[in-house]
Amino acid sequence: MNRKINLKSLLSAPGRTLEQKLALFAWLNLGIVESLTKRLLTPEDAVIIFFNGDNCIFVQRTLKEENAQEIMSRGVQLVDLFAALPRKRAHQELQKELKRMRALSLGILEQKRLVA
Numbered sequence: 001m002n003r004k005i006n007l008k009s010l011l012s013a014p015g016r017t018l019e020q021k022l023a024l025f026a027w028l029n030l031g032i033v034e035s036l037t038k039r040l041l042t043p044e045d046a047v048i049i050f051f052n053g054d055n056c057i058f059v060q061r062t063l064k065e066e067n068a069q070e071i072m073s074r075g076v077q078l079v080d081l082f083a084a085l086p087r088k089r090a091h092q093e094l095q096k097e098l099k100r101m102r103a104l105s106l107g108i109l110e111q112k113r114l115v116a
Contacts, residue, residue, distance in 0.1 A: 004048065007055045008062070022065055026108040029071055033102050036078075036094070043078035043094065051075030067104045074101050 035041040
């Protein structure tokens with residue numbers, strides 16, 4: 001897959017509330033995390049497709065939610081694990097990062113469920 005997911009165009013449908021945008025963001029992130037876990041995506045692909053600069057800026061400026069911003073911050077750094085660490089250790093750290101990103105996404109969904 002080489003197409004970028006543009007969060008701004010995807011989440012900014014007229015009438016969509018901030019809560020809906022955050023929930024959709026969390027669901028999308030869960031899909032990306034699962035794809036990384038199953039090795040359907042490489043960290044490099046995930047950065048190009050989802051954790052790119054445009055999406056990071058959208059999350060920071062529009063969603064303005066701490067967990068969402070942390071997810072994006074962790075996502076953009078996934079490739080760096082393989083540049084900085086031996087391969088085996090990088091894979092271990094990748095799994096830790098994916099677990100944390102999954103938990104953050106579920107946290108967003110839980111918050112939105114409690115608000116609803």
